[in-house]
Amino acid sequence: MSSPSIVINSPAAPPVIIEVKNVTRVFWDAREKSEKSVSALENVDLSVRKGEFVSLIGPSGCGKTTLLRLIAGLDAPQSGELLVEGEPVTGTSHERGYVFQQANLFPWETVEENIAFGLKARGVYEEYRGDVAEYIAMAGLKGFERSYPHQISGGMAQRASLARALINRPKALLLDEPMGALDSFTRMDLQEKLLELWQKFSATIILVTHDIDEAVYLSDRIVIMTPRPGRISEIIDADYPRPRSRSSARFVELRNKVLEKFHLAGAEAPVEYAI
Amino acid sequence: MRHETGGDVRGKKGFSPWPPLAILAFAFALGGNILIPPVRAINETPYRTLVGFIALYMAGRYGLSFFRPGVKAAVEFKARFFAAVGIALLAWDMLSTKAGIFPLPFFPGPVQIVEVARADWRELLRSTLYSLRLFAYGFASGTVLGVVTGILIGWSRQWNYWLFPVLKVCGIVPAVAWIPFGMAVFPSSFITGVFMIAICSWFPVALATTNGIASIQISYFEAARTLGADDRFILRHVAIPATAPSIFTGVSAATGLSFCTLIVSEMVGAEAGLGWYINWAKGWSAYSKVYAAIAVMALVFSAVLALLNFVRGKVLAWQSGLTNE
Structure with missing residues (x-):
């Protein structure tokens, strides 16, 4: 397969922060009825530069979430290597923030307590306690500090979840379809919020999504994955200027390019884009 | 509903x-x-x-x-x-x-029962306070022990291996079966009573806590880990609060069992308490007193249940609106 992970060490380019080298992850308790084992990922290579916004896109079963969980340290590969700033990933770290598809806030804690969770867990709450109000405001949750998660809307919960991860000032933010469960208006809202935060923190973001528009609108690079076995089939540069417009010629062109890659790769595009 | x-x-x-x-x-x-x-x-x-x-x-x-x-x-x-x-x-x-x-004397009228309760109010009050004291010691220690056991079993593989079979086998034995053992081992009937109420409340609380921990969504643990929490912090701030609803389910079950064990244990060898009072009154064929004691029990136990429900409502305030209650 083509080697999308080649790193050109030009002085202008920011350093590579995340390296995935020849990673394979097999699940034996397969959900596929016909197979005994499923290669969720097979020989996957990927490099992400500091400050980059990368999207992983592909149909379900292509291993995009598996790859994200491996980078997070929530799961371990059978073979291959995962490096963050040159150090092997041995487990989870607050330096790799993770946002789940469901907001996954702790229902027994208020919005404020949820957002402060990371600070308390790391024992730095006293030092950074002033941050909590700031992150609440940033997430647009002022006035809801004392609400419980079930009392706020899905979009608000997902913003709280983002703030909860960001308050740890992670080096990388790993987003597992955080907008998948939201309606399209809330989703666009959150996309803007995400861009704003990404620029403000100059964060490195890896976003798992099955929404081509979302990937084209947000990312610097779009990693296209195909299932059975999960592989990276193509990486598309989406380096057109920001702020972007969803109706610009470049946007439509990139969108078509991504769609085309799905067909070339022989895989089905996500259902909503199948022609 | x-x-x-x-x-x-x-x-x-x-x-x-x-x-x-x-x-x-x-x-x-x-x-x-x-x-x-x-x-x-x-x-x-x-x-x-x-x-x-x-x-x-x-x-x-x-x-x-x-x-x-x-x-x-x-x-x-x-x-x-x-x-x-x-x-x-x-x-x-x-x-x-x-x-x-x-x-008569088995079926007195309401007049007799109310009159006996008035005439004997000192003894009834004393017995009630004794019962409440025994209940408080036994129930509190049993509940705390139950929560600790449940967390150990639910949290640690080693404890699960050694303790869970003991819980499953010993827990289903009705606590009152331990009366002879308790009377032989403990210096007073009071401590025997505490012991029995403790083990009868221990079992349902421990079991409910174990099940509660086992049924926590993994995603909560994952979220906590990615936010930088270690095992101890997760136990304190994720596992225990997430299990609290189950713990209270166990506590509810334990309350009823504890009332039963309380009265039975007081009927055997105790010198005070409502169970003792009933036994003593029965010895004199004073059935009005038996019924008066039963009426007091109904009131006091209802009050205890109401108090526990109040505490539960406070602790699980975050659930209001989430559940069908």
Whole structure:
């Protein structure tokens, strides 16, 4: 397969922060009825530069979430290597923030307590306690500090979840379809919020999504994955200027390019884009 | 389900005949008692005072219900039940104290029971306090032990291996079976009682806690880990709060069992407490006292349950709106 992970060490380019080298992850308790084992990922290579916004896109079963969980340290590969700033990933770290598809806030804690969770867990709450109000405001949750998660809307919960991860000032933010469960208006809202935060923190973001528009609108690079076995089939540069417009010629062109890659790769595009 | 409890009565506008009928029923119970003389002479004043007080209280609430819609709904909802209670009291009084149809000493009338409760109030109060003390020690230690056991089993593979079989086998043995053991080993009947109540509340709490920890969504643990929490922090801030609803389910089950064990243990070898009181009264064939003690139990245990429910509501405040309660 083509080697999308080649790193050109030009002085202008920011350093590579995340390296995935020849990673394979097999699940034996397969959900596929016909197979005994499923290669969720097979020989996957990927490099992400500091400050980059990368999207992983592909149909379900292509291993995009598996790859994200491996980078997070929530799961371990059978073979291959995962490096963050040159150090092997041995487990989870607050330096790799993770946002789940469901907001996954702790229902027994208020919005404020949820957002402060990371600070308390790391024992730095006293030092950074002033941050909590700031992150609440940033997430647009002022006035809801004392609400419980079930009392706020899905979009608000997902913003709280983002703030909860960001308050740890992670080096990388790993987003597992955080907008998948939201309606399209809330989703666009959150996309803007995400861009704003990404620029403000100059964060490195890896976003798992099955929404081509979302990937084209947000990312610097779009990693296209195909299932059975999960592989990276193509990486598309989406380096057109920001702020972007969803109706610009470049946007439509990139969108078509991504769609085309799905067909070339022989895989089905996500259902909503199948022609 | 809560929305069904109101039925056709609650929230209805206009006049409901039941509240005045309920007051009337209690007035009849009082009037019948005053008009008809008892078979054998007895001080009827305490019973009359009690019934009169209840009738007055109901009349007061009824008066208030014209001004407060909330009170009106509650009064109207309960009125049919209280009307039945008033009639039942009247019938019971007539068949026992007034006509002597119910055989004595086993079936005394309400007059006898209220009079005995008044005359013997010191002993009843002392017994109640003894029972409450025994309950508090046994139930508190059993619950704490149960939560700790449940967390150990749910949290650690080693503890699970060694302790879970012990819990499963020993826990289902009714606590009162340990009475001979307790009496042989412990220096006093009080400590034996504490021990028995502790083990009978330990089992349901431990089991519910274990199950509660086992059924926590993995994603909560994952979220906590990616936020930088270590195992200890996760235990304290994820596992325990997430298990709290289950713990309280176990505590509810333990409460009923503990009441039972409390009374049985006091009936065997204790020198005080409501269980002892019943046993002692039975020895004298003083069945009025037995019933008086049972009535006190009903009131006190209801109060304990209400208190536990209150605590539960406070601790699980975050659940309100999430569950069907």
